[in-house]
Amino acid sequence: MDNQIIFVRIANHNDAPYAEEIITETEQSAIARGSGIAKRTAASVIEKMTAGKAVIALTNTGEWVGFSYLETWEGGASFPTQD
Template sequence: MAVEIQIAQKEHAKYAQDICQLIYTSALARGTGIAKRTPEYITDKIDSGKAIIALDGKHLVGFSYIETFSNNKFVTNSGLVVHPDYRNQGIARRIKKRIFEHARKLYPQAKIISITTGLAVMKMNTELGFKPVTFSELPADEEFWRGCAGCRNYDILQRNNNKMCLCTGLLFDPATKPKGVVKTVGSYTKKFVPIAKGMLKKDRS
């Protein structure tokens, strides 16, 4: 059966616990990233029409949701996960594209932001028009940074006063027309991996 990717409806709230578990196990496998979300939180995102779900029949395949900050000036596409049985099939890219389009429709004037350590996510974001930015260009409100509390690297972020961590910040500004697309993963490795390694070295010194 083909995997269907759609805006999550209220009847999909029954998957909230499974989504939380998938977010948790995915974070453990990566060794970084947000590890904990409650079923209540996921249900709220579904009920408010701010989530994308991927299903194969009745089987949960993937998920992502929208968060807003600074009076809707900033938007994040968060919690992108794909079940292990469905990985390496391009589903993450399809979910990412759909949640991005949904966020642009709901908040056309908002800047869309992403913080990640994953080269695959960086590549997908850049293809959508995101550009690397410093943390000073991300929301200053504490609510945004509290969202990182479930990450194992949160202590690094706190020690740097929310100005630096192992993640790379990326931003899509609807007022700026993308000038091109980076097509090779190698360019990401050359650009971002040395930055992350430098942060690790500094943190351990």
């Protein structure tokens, strides 16, 4: 990934093809860290993308390199989740 430009933008429905890779990477990262993060489904990740509640980072060649979304909890407070 030397000398590539990384774009961070609001995710949308066009990013759905990255969902499986995102959930696989998230799960593998949690296992490696020994954390108890819940496994997401592709459908839940795609829902965040299409609802405008997520950001995605892509290289100029279209390689996925980062993803994050906000979840609204009881009382309307939002907490960031990084995957």
